[in-house]
Amino acid sequence: MAKPVRRRLRKLLPWALGLFAGGIVLVLAIAYSGIFNIAASAGHPAWLEWLLTLGKERSVIVNSLPVDAPELDIAGLMPLGAAHFQGGCATCHRTPGQSLNPVYAQMLPPPPDLKINAPMWTREQLFWIVRHGIQFTGMPGWSGRDRDDEVWAVVAFLEVLPLMKVADYLKYANGNNKDNIAAQNYPASEFASQGRPKINLSACNRCHDTSDAPPTSPYVPRLGGQDKAYLKRTLHEYHNDLRQSGFMEPIAVELDDEHINKLADYYASLAGPVSKPVQRPSSAGLELGRQLAEHGDLLRKVPACLSCHGANKRSDYPRLAGQSEQYLRQQLQILQRGIRAKTPYGAIMTTIAKRLTEQQVVAAAAFFANQAPAERADHKAGEGLRQ
Ligand code: HEC
Ligand code: HEC
Numbered sequence: 001m002a003k004p005v006r007r008r009l010r011k012l013l014p015w016a017l018g019l020f021a022g023g024i025v026l027v028l029a030i031a032y033s034g035i036f037n038i039a040a041s042a043g044h045p046a047w048l049e050w051l052l053t054l055g056k057e058r059s060v061i062v063n064s065l066p067v068d069a070p071e072l073d074i075a076g077l078m079p080l081g082a083a084h085f086q087g088g089c090a091t092c093h094r095t096p097g098q099s100l101n102p103v104y105a106q107m108l109p110p111p112p113d114l115k116i117n118a119p120m121w122t123r124e125q126l127f128w129i130v131r132h133g134i135q136f137t138g139m140p141g142w143s144g145r146d147r148d149d150e151v152w153a154v155v156a157f158l159e160v161l162p163l164m165k166v167a168d169y170l171k172y173a174n175g176n177n178k179d180n181i182a183a184q185n186y187p188a189s190e191f192a193s194q195g196r197p198k199i200n201l202s203a204c205n206r207c208h209d210t211s212d213a214p215p216t217s218p219y220v221p222r223l224g225g226q227d228k229a230y231l232k233r234t235l236h237e238y239h240n241d242l243r244q245s246g247f248m249e250p251i252a253v254e255l256d257d258e259h260i261n262k263l264a265d266y267y268a269s270l271a272g273p274v275s276k277p278v279q280r281p282s283s284a285g286l287e288l289g290r291q292l293a294e295h296g297d298l299l300r301k302v303p304a305c306l307s308c309h310g311a312n313k314r315s316d317y318p319r320l321a322g323q324s325e326q327y328l329r330q331q332l333q334i335l336q337r338g339i340r341a342k343t344p345y346g347a348i349m350t351t352i353a354k355r356l357t358e359q360q361v362v363a364a365a366a367f368f369a370n371q372a373p374a375e376r377a378d379h380k381a382g383e384g385l386r387q
């Protein structure tokens with residue numbers, strides 16, 4: 001650079017620094033004086049609205065660039081996303097056919113109608129928004145910290161939402177809760193006499209199995225026939241943030257010991273229907289699954305699954321027979337990622353899951369999904385397969 005230019009720049013430097021410091025002092029003075037009206041009721045001036053919208057859009061677009069969307073099993077995931085939307089999002093965003101609650105309409109910015117806004121974003125951008133939330137707006141991030149896999153169920157629902165009729169929405173949002181009672185709605189008389197009842201099976205029925213219906217999505221586990229000790233333990237773990245799930249933790253945090261006991265009793269006593277396997281695995285896959293279940297894999301130091309998950313299993317270990325392939329595969333994958341390792345129980349299974357190959361995960365999930373739920377005789381595992 002030529003010497004005169006450098007000299008001139010050097011002269012400008014103190015001015016630039018002075019201007020910068022002056023700017024900071026001005027901003028601090030405005031903040032301290034309280035003259036900027038932050039009342040939500042005042043709304044944003046047009047210039048600020050424009051700036052905030054630009055900032056939000058650009059931030060979502062740029063930050064979601066690294067998101068790699070998997071192929072989505074929309075039909076399987078959407079019912080779970082819809083049921084969660086009803087319990088975790090609809091309070092703010094309204095349900096189809098309803099107008100915005102006047103209290104939430106007073107938020108600044110007010111939560112938008114997602115039937116209109118969801119199509120403005122790509123699959124990756126929707127994922128990013130639901131996973132991380134949006135600062136300064138009240139839009140929360142996903143509560144299952146490491147459970148990115150769960151967010152896709154909500155994205156699958158948001159993609160279908162704009163096309164949904166009100167009746168379709170109610171069907172999926174209420175799931176097996178045939179009374180069509182929204183989870184938050186209680187009869188006024190009951191509310192007046194008892195307060196808001198915390199134990200509410202209709203809340204669980206939206207997703208889980210009942211005595212005459214399987215879970216509403218293959219990504220939701222069957223609870224019917226699971227041992228009481230396991231159900232109790234795992235509900236306490238969701239309650240205490242020892243098992244992560246953005247679907248279950250917000251529900252379990254509301255349950256106290258008494259409710260957990262009653263719910264565990266109820267589901268342990270429920271036989272539940274036999275849900276059909278979604279996909280017939282290849283016989284080679286089934287054979288590999290059976291081998292693993294009965295004998296394990298000596299070379300990879302994997303013990304036989306049935307030594308812990310079979311008929312003589314401990315009552316605080318889960319039963320796998322009859323769970324869907326999708327649920328079993330997803331749990332094995334999150335176990336492999338170390339996400340369920342906070343408890344001694346989870347730690348045992350994490351060690352084993354990490355030793356499994358991808359092919360073994362698929363085969364084991366297929367094998368147990370094809371066993372009748374009531375099948376408890378480990379030595380007859382092969383014969384328990386449903387035709
Ligand atoms: C406490 C209220 C609240 C809850 C609960 C909430 N949101 Fe939001 N949401 C907002 C607000 C406020 C915005 C921001 C609107 C804006 O920036 O204009 C927003 C924005 C969004 C957007 C971006 C829409 C757009 O075009 O700006 C999506 C998508 C969204 N929410 C989905 C969800 C989903 C899915 C859930 C449930 C898992 C959820 N929200 C739960 C309040 C909420
Ligand atoms: C919005 C759907 C939804 C609702 C409502 C719901 N669950 Fe769940 N539940 C799930 C999903 C999804 C999982 C799997 C979560 C995971 O990956 O850990 C699950 C897991 C569970 C498990 C662990 C099962 C296992 O095999 O490890 C129990 C127990 C459970 N739920 C009980 C309940 C009870 C009791 C209620 C009602 C108070 C309820 N759930 C309401 C979706 C739901």
Ligand code: HEC
Nearest residue numbers: 292303304305308317318328331332340345346348349364
């Ligand atoms: C040494 C005992 C042991 C062996 C062997 C074992 N598991 Fe597990 N498994 C457990 C325990 C304990 C849990 C409960 C973990 C928890 O509560 O977080 C579990 C949980 C699971 C779950 C989650 C179930 C649910 O409802 O969420 C799956 C899936 C699973 N095991 C599959 C397998 C497979 C497949 C094999 C064989 C390759 C296997 N396990 C071998 C002890 C074992």
